[in-house]
Structures are given as structure tokens and as C-alpha cells.
Amino acid sequence: AQSVTQLDSQVPVFEEAPVELRCNYSSSVSVYLFWYVQYPNQGLQLLLKYLSGSTLVKGINGFEAEFNKSQTSFHLRKPSVHISDTAEYFCAVTPNDYKLSFGAGTTVTVRA
């Protein structure tokens, strides 16, 4: 079975500052990794995914994430956030490409 731990439940950040959201996972097999964003009263939207290849993955809206197999981590970063990045962010893993296991989420609040 797989499990996902998002180390920060809430991250307040000022506009134009960088942000990092931490995600660690546990699995006995190789996994695929994802970050989803959920804006208020909306469904989840895929930000980026790691399937194979380069461990640095670039996604939409200026986000990127780095897969670290030895540390079983997949941290999400953005160098400069906007007010519109205020949302909840979910890390997810799957061993077989469809049954996603999600973390509990990190709420990002961007302040002017």
C-alpha cells in the first residue's frame, strides 16, 4: 500500500515570495507522482506529474517539483507566487497509473 504525507497543513506566504510545499511518500514499489490544485468551490486540477525521466518536472502556472527517490519526496515549488495561487494543494501517488492515494492537502494563502 502507498501513503502520502504532506508536511505542512497551512502555508501563509506574501505575494511575489517563493513557496515550497513538502510531500513525502511511502511505497514498496515504484510509483508515479502528482500534484493537484483545488481552488475554492472547484474540483481538482492537475498541476504536474512525474512518470519517469528527468527528476525536475515543470507544470502549469510556473510550478515545478523535484522527485527525490532516495528521500522519497516530491516537493512542489514556485519562485514567485500571486494572489491567485491561494488554493489547496494535494500530492498524490499511484503504483499503477490510476488508483490515486492523496495526501491531506496544504492550504496556501497568499497575502499582499
Place this chain on the structure above:
Amino acid sequence: EAGVAQSPRYKIIEKRQSVAFWCNPISGHATLYWYQQILGQGPKLLIQFQNNGVVDDSQLPKDRFSAERLKGVDSTLKIQPAKLEDSAVYLCASSLIVGTHEQYFGPGTRLTVT
């Protein structure tokens, strides 16, 4: 293209009542998922359909939850009877085929059981 549609968006019922949620996936998407998202937690998969057949319902509480996907398009999720702990957002997602990592989510139905 139109996204995944869900209705109703909000529902309040009393415990022991029944409730049904509806989902219309993206046109052409063969795979449909229902997730339960309890406040403060990530979504949890309840059931997955491939066309009108069930692929995985291992986490569906079958004594009170049921789901169907007639004709391989729309789907309904039913709870009967509801319990207080069923209060959650119910998300529907769809993907082109099983085994693809690109799931598209609807806005969800927020259920409150009082």
C-alpha cells in the same frame, strides 16, 4: 470542451435519509471515478468504472453506498441510509481510458448530514 458536470452542488439531509448524486463525465471518457473528500483530508477513491463495468469498488461501503453507470456515460452515486460521518464532498472524475494518469475532476457535491 465541457468539463465534468455534477449535481446538485450542495445537499443537506437528515441522518437515515437517502440521497443521490449525479455525474456527467467529459464526452468520450470511458473511465469514471467517484471520490469522497472529508474535510481536512485528501480525496479517497470509492469506485471506478470502465464504461459501464466496475473496475474497483474495494473502498465503497456497500451496506449503504451504491453506484451505477448505465450506458457507460452518466453515473449516479447513492447513499441509503445516510450517517453523520458521510458528510463530505463527493467528487466525480473521468479519464480517457483506464491506466491514464490524467483524471479530470468535477466541482463536487457538498453533502451535510444532520
